[in-house]
Amino acid sequence: xxxFFVHPNIAEAQTLSTDFYLKEEYYQxxxxxxxxxxxxxxxxTEKMKEKGWVTPVNLxxxxxxESLILTRDMQDQLHCLSNVxxxxxxxxxxxxxxxxxxxCSYHGRRFQLNGQFLSMPEFKEVHNFPSEADHxxxxxxxxxxxxLFTSLKKDIDAPRFFKEMSERVGWMPLxxxxxxxxxxxxxxxxxxxxxxxxxxxxxxxxxFVHADLNSVIDxxxxxxxxxxxxxxxxxxxxxxxxxxxxxxxxxDFGKKVAGYYFWVFPNMMFNFYPWGLSINIVKPLAINKxxxxxxxxxxxxxxxxxxxxGDLNKVELEDEAVVQNVQKGIRSRFYTHGRYSxxxxxxxxxxxxLIAAFMNA
Numbered sequence: 001x002x003x004f005f006v007h008p009n010i011a012e013a014q015t016l017s018t019d020f021y022l023k024e025e026y027y028q029x030x031x032x033x034x035x036x037x038x039x040x041x042x043x044x045t046e047k048m049k050e051k052g053w054v055t056p057v058n059l060x061x062x063x064x065x066e067s068l069i070l071t072r073d074m075q076d077q078l079h080c081l082s083n084v085x086x087x088x089x090x091x092x093x094x095x096x097x098x099x100x101x102x103x104c105s106y107h108g109r110r111f112q113l114n115g116q117f118l119s120m121p122e123f124k125e126v127h128n129f130p131s132e133a134d135h136x137x138x139x140x141x142x143x144x145x146x147x148l149f150t151s152l153k154k155d156i157d158a159p160r161f162f163k164e165m166s167e168r169v170g171w172m173p174l175x176x177x178x179x180x181x182x183x184x185x186x187x188x189x190x191x192x193x194x195x196x197x198x199x200x201x202x203x204x205x206x207x208f209v210h211a212d213l214n215s216v217i218d219x220x221x222x223x224x225x226x227x228x229x230x231x232x233x234x235x236x237x238x239x240x241x242x243x244x245x246x247x248x249x250x251x252d253f254g255k256k257v258a259g260y261y262f263w264v265f266p267n268m269m270f271n272f273y274p275w276g277l278s279i280n281i282v283k284p285l286a287i288n289k290x291x292x293x294x295x296x297x298x299x300x301x302x303x304x305x306x307x308x309x310g311d312l313n314k315v316e317l318e319d320e321a322v323v324q325n326v327q328k329g330i331r332s333r334f335y336t337h338g339r340y341s342x343x344x345x346x347x348x349x350x351x352x353x354l355i356a357a358f359m360n361a
């Protein structure tokens with residue numbers, strides 16, 4: 001029997017059981033059932049401009065905690081590899097650097113920048129060596145513009161997660177978007193990671209929680225589109241507010257689009273504004289604690305701090321307050337399930353359906 005069930009008909013459905021947010025066993029199970037079976041943002045090509053460059057990446061600190069390396073080999077090909085030496089499990093690359101090959105500092109095992117085994121001292125007498133197991137594990141690497149993504153499972157198809165988003169806003173010159181660390185920030189939220197995501201996935205709360213955002217967004221024309229592993233909330237601007245200058249090739253040409261709010265299962269948000277892109281990565285730290293990283297990529301400096309994406313910090317703090325109150329509320333013995341607004345909570349229902357499918361698999 002499935003531990004979690006969310007009815008496919010939103011009008012009939014109840015929300016996920018509060019057990020999912022409160023029981024440590026489900027928090028731990030989600031690590032392998034959900035996060036290890038999905039794609040993750042791991043940075044951009046600015047880290048890897050030159051041949052020979054290697055950069056360590058730790059995937060979801062304190063949760064998946066998987067040590068990886070991004071490399072650009074001498075044939076100018078990008079790779080995502082395990083950062084664990086196949087001899088004794090030593091972590092090899094600790095800092096970004098430029099090298100000809102990867103050398104383990106423990107016993108001198110060497111690898112090509114594509115992960116293939118090169119050499120190992122004192123191993124002439126070892127039988128059946130080297131074998132396939134002596135190469136570094138190579139992981140799928142998906143590139144969209146200058147953004148890079150990977151998955152811990154080799155057989156996961158990236159278009160299942162990113163196809164609809166890349167098609168919808170593919171007219172934007174993503175390779176021109178520049179990461180701005182001074183405009184980026186981490187937030188610590190005292191709540192379960194999924195509570196933060198489901199709040200993002202519905203615009204229902206905007207009039208009640210985000211007064212400033214509500215003043216520029218036409219709430220009556222706020223729409224949600226569902227895809228297999230992602231969805232889009234399309235923010236339409238009120239008259240006179242900042243909007244995209246959409247090309248005729250865009251399916252939204254003629255609309256006053258203030259923001260594209262894409263969510264990709266399970267924990268990535270891509271918020272496109274006329275000034276650029278705010279990527280929000282939701283990172284579980286504990287069953288009741290989450291880090292949310294806001295990463296700003298600027299396209300048009302002149303439009304910063306205007307429109308729907310004008311004050312992301314204020315919107316975030318308003319969301320935090322609500323989500324942290326929900327974390328406290330779901331501990332009540334008087335609450336185990338809620339219901340969905342058929343017209344406003346399609347995104348949250350979709351999210352819960354995916355969680356149930358992954359957790360029950």
